[in-house]
Amino acid sequence: MNFTTIDLVVFGGWIIFMMAFGLWLSRGKQETTQDYFLASKSLPWWAVGGSLIASNISAEQFIGMSGSGYVVGMAIASYELMAALTLIIVAKYFLPIFLQKGIYTMPQFLEARFDKRVRTGLAIFWVLLFVFVNITSVLYLGGLALKTIMGIPIIFGVIGLALYASTFSIFGGLKAVVWTDVVQVAVLILGGLLTSFLVLNALGGSVLGGLELLVREAPEKFDMILNKTNAEYINLPGISVLIGGMWIANLYYWGNNQYIIQRALAAKSLKEAQVGTAFAAFLKILLPIIVVIPGIAAFVLKADIAKPDEAYPWVLSNYVTAGFKGLAFAALIAAIGSSLSSMVNSASTIFTLDIYRPFFMKKTGEGEGFLDASEHDSKQLTSPQEKHLVWVGKATAAASLLSGIVVAPLLGNLDQAFQYIQEYTGFISPGVVAVFLLGLFWKRTSANAALAAVILAIPLSAGFKFLAPTLPFMDRMGICFLILAAIMVVISLLENKGEDRKAIPIERGLFETSPGFNVAALLIAGILAAIYAVFW
Numbered sequence: 001m002n003f004t005t006i007d008l009v010v011f012g013g014w015i016i017f018m019m020a021f022g023l024w025l026s027r028g029k030q031e032t033t034q035d036y037f038l039a040s041k042s043l044p045w046w047a048v049g050g051s052l053i054a055s056n057i058s059a060e061q062f063i064g065m066s067g068s069g070y071v072v073g074m075a076i077a078s079y080e081l082m083a084a085l086t087l088i089i090v091a092k093y094f095l096p097i098f099l100q101k102g103i104y105t106m107p108q109f110l111e112a113r114f115d116k117r118v119r120t121g122l123a124i125f126w127v128l129l130f131v132f133v134n135i136t137s138v139l140y141l142g143g144l145a146l147k148t149i150m151g152i153p154i155i156f157g158v159i160g161l162a163l164y165a166s167t168f169s170i171f172g173g174l175k176a177v178v179w180t181d182v183v184q185v186a187v188l189i190l191g192g193l194l195t196s197f198l199v200l201n202a203l204g205g206s207v208l209g210g211l212e213l214l215v216r217e218a219p220e221k222f223d224m225i226l227n228k229t230n231a232e233y234i235n236l237p238g239i240s241v242l243i244g245g246m247w248i249a250n251l252y253y254w255g256n257n258q259y260i261i262q263r264a265l266a267a268k269s270l271k272e273a274q275v276g277t278a279f280a281a282f283l284k285i286l287l288p289i290i291v292v293i294p295g296i297a298a299f300v301l302k303a304d305i306a307k308p309d310e311a312y313p314w315v316l317s318n319y320v321t322a323g324f325k326g327l328a329f330a331a332l333i334a335a336i337g338s339s340l341s342s343m344v345n346s347a348s349t350i351f352t353l354d355i356y357r358p359f360f361m362k363k364t365g366e367g368e369g370f371l372d373a374s375e376h377d378s379k380q381l382t383s384p385q386e387k388h389l390v391w392v393g394k395a396t397a398a399a400s401l402l403s404g405i406v407v408a409p410l411l412g413n414l415d416q417a418f419q420y421i422q423e424y425t426g427f428i429s430p431g432v433v434a435v436f437l438l439g440l441f442w443k444r445t446s447a448n449a450a451l452a453a454v455i456l457a458i459p460l461s462a463g464f465k466f467l468a469p470t471l472p473f474m475d476r477m478g479i480c481f482l483i484l485a486a487i488m489v490v491i492s493l494l495e496n497k498g499e500d501r502k503a504i505p506i507e508r509g510l511f512e513t514s515p516g517f518n519v520a521a522l523l524i525a526g527i528l529a530a531i532y533a534v535f536w
């Protein structure tokens with residue numbers, strides 16, 4: 001990409017500003033675990049919603065989803081569109097319970113509902129997933145973008161992105177992550193829309209003209225529901241995106257995923273968390289225009305690229321005019337930086353509070369014994385203990401970034417990185433969703449049943465992958481979920497004649513939501529119904 005002086009000024013100015021802003025935010029006191037990991041529980045709704053989207057949109061969307069748009073078309077947008085509906089469900093039925101429990105992490109909830117074995121098992125899985133799948137893939141895709149656009153070798157791009165994210169993910173904790181997210185989400189949406197509008201305008205003389213041309217030249221790219229004759233059916237198997245395994249992927253990501261839920265846990269109140277989540281749902285509906293359309297445009301324009309994941313950088317290089325390239329590229333870096341910082345912070349949170357504290361941190365004033373889940377409240381910890389945990393959190397954040405730098409270049413043989421992320425996350429998501437759904441809403445669910453699902457999830461998914469390689473991974477997630485849920489039901493029925501002793505009481509009115517939230521939910525459902533009716 002040929003940057004003009006103004007492009008370099010805009011891009012360089014953005015990077016310097018965000019790093020300085022992150023370091024400035026980090027100057028605030030981070031003396032307790034609540035300060036560092038939950039931003040002192042002070043987030044308003046717009047910060048919750050903005051941070052949710054900034055954390056979600058990353059290189060895997062800009063680069064990975066545009067690459068899948070190049071290959072598949074708008075069908076890949078089902079991940080975004082169905083996520084909007086999932087966010088409403090999570091806000092109404094999951095958040096009231098999570099916030100009522102006053103938890104810091106998802107594994108912590110699992111110990112409160114089940115036992116320490118379930119908590120530890122999933123904590124280990126999550127840390128490994130964050131570091132070796134999420135953080136690594138985002139670094140790789142970001143490095144690929146820097147190589148394609150600026151000619152920077154991938155390893156140097158990866159190191160640069162890690163250093164950029166470190167300024168607001170290591171020192172300032174969740175507070176610095178969220179408030180930099182709020183700034184970055186505005187830039188990434190503005191820059192992303194700008195890229196789509198410019199390529200559409202170049203195609204058809206206007207945005208609508210460009211869309212009409214895309215539909216006319218590549219009508220197959222606008223099929224939302226693929227049939228079995230489509231080569232990409234194995235990744236997006238028809239109706240499963242509406243009533244099948246897509247729900248497992250989305251409920252896991254938006255309802256049980258630490259680095260997403262952590263924003264809601266840090267909200268001022270349940271109402272603020274729910275309104276912020278609804279705000280994020282509206283933004284999700286907008287995202288296909290930003291992250292899928294450029295990929296389809298690259299296909300229609302017969303882009304000269306070696307792999308699909310180069311589609312977005314190609315559009316950026318060839319169709320974003322001088323003066324705007326710096327802003328559009330800043331949007332891409334903003335997306336990468338915000339997601340990286342969120343993933344790093346959450347990996348740090350889980351390792352520190354769910355692995356390090358209960359297993360390696362002794363109780364003060366006693367010769368033996370370690371801190372357990374009952375002592376998660378910062379009021380029950382001494383000031384030195386709190387400061388020590390914050391230090392461990394910072395060290396873990398740095399270690400996770402370093403691990404990502406080492407592993408990221410090894411992903412160079414991937415074709416569609418977005419599908420890679422979805423598939424390998426899908427090894428654990430059926431078990432996690434089964435454990436949370438039954439744990440939340442079926443009072444008879446036992447701890448041994450949950451542990452069985454945790455232990456069997458990866459072997460079961462791996463078995464289906466290698467013994468039934470033609471089975472779409474989305475269908476595999478759905479089938480594994482049903483099998484694991486059935487196993488949990490059988491074990492629970494054998495163990496518990498009535499309610500489990502740790503069952504969650506569902507009080508009357510717990511799931512009531514404000515009129516404004518209810519209107520937003522109906523609007524989102526209506527918009528989604530209209531989209532699928534038109535592009536079925």
